[in-house]
Amino acid sequence: MVNGDVVVTWPAYEADGPTTGALLTQAGLGIRLQPRTDNRTPEELADILGDAVGVIASTDPFDASVFAACPNLRVIARTGVGVDAVDLDAATSAGVVVATTPGANGEAVADHALAMILALQRRLSENDAAIREGRWDRAGTLTPSDLYGATVGLVGSGAIGRAVIRRLSAFGSSVIVHDPYLDTAPEGCELVDLETLLARSDVLTVHAPLTDGTRGLIGADQFAAMRRGAFVVNVSRGGIIDESALADSIRSGHLAGAGLDTFGREPIGESPLRELPTVIMSPHIAGLSHRTIADMTQKATRAVLDVLEGTLPEGAVNPEALHLKA
Secondary structure (H helix, E strand, O other): OOOOEEEEOOOOOOOOOOOOHHHHHHOOOEEEEOOOOOOOOHHHHHHHHOOOOEEEEOOOOEOHHHHHHOOOOOEEEEOOOOOOOEOHHHHHHOOOEEEOOOOOOHHHHHHHHHHHHHHHHOOHHHHHHHHHOOOOOOOOOOOOOOOOOOEEEEEOOOHHHHHHHHHHHHHOOEEEEEOOOOOOOOOOEEEOOHHHHHHHOOEEEEOOOOOOOOOOOEOHHHHHHOOOOOEEEEOOOHHHEOHHHHHHHHHHOOOOEEEEOOOOOOOOOOOHHHHOOOEEEOOOOOOOOHHHHHHHHHHHHHHHHHHHOOOOOOOEOOHHHOOOOO
C-alpha cells in the first residue's frame, strides 16, 4: 500500500463514512477535503494537490502541468463517467490511473432529462411564475404542448440515451436517434443523420460525450435547421452546445426554450441564458440523488484503494498506467 494523502474535491464526501472516508483512514491514508465550488485553474489545482497520492475528483482540470507538479499522484477517481477534464495521455505518461464510476448514475440522468423535457413542454416554470405574479393564464399564451406524439431526437445513444428512450416509449413519443457509432437503431427508434434529426425533432436532447468530434457540434446553423418552436435539452456536457447561439435562437423566437444541466463554464457565471424565462437550468445535478452520491463516492473510494494497493480498479479508463509509475 502506498501511503500519503488523498485529496477530495467532490463536494459531498463523507470523510468519516464507513464505506468512504473511514476506509481510507483505516488504510493509513490522510484525507484533505478541498471541494470544488468554483472554477479552478490547473495551477490552483496543483497547489491544492501538492504531494497527494490520490484524488477523489469533481470536474477539476487535470492537464500535463498538474501531473508534472504532482509527481506523487497515482490515481484520479472521478465521481461520474466524464473524463473530458482530464488529459488522459498526460495521465498515462505520468503513471496516473484514471477511474470513473460507470453505472452509478445513468438512470438518474435519464430521469432528469425527462423532467426537463416535461417541464419545458408543459411550461411549468412559466406558469408557476405567472401564478406567483397574480395571473391565472388558462388556455392563453402559456398553453402547454404534448410529449405524447411528439418527435424527440437524441444525439448519442449510449447507456443513458437508451434509458431515456425507455422512458419516452412509455409516453408515446416518436424517437429518432443520431449516433455515428451505431449501425442499427435501438429498439423502437429510427436511426437518422444529424440533418434529419434537426429537421424533424420537436425536442432535441443531447446524450453524447464531449470529444474533439462533438465539441461545438450544435451551434447557430444547427439551431436554425430545427423546427420553429422546438426545445433543446442538454444533460451531457456543455461544450457540445454553443450557448450564445442557443440564447440568440431562443431570444429571436425561433426555438421555444431549453433545459440545461451542463455548461461550457461551471459555475456558469454571467450568461445571456440566465435572462431567458423559457430556459430551465440546474447546476450539473442530473446524475445526483441520495442513492447515486452514495454509490459514486463508495466506488471512487474503492478505486483509490485498489490502485494504491497495486490492483486495477473497476472503471479504469487507462489501465496501462497502473504499472508505469517509477
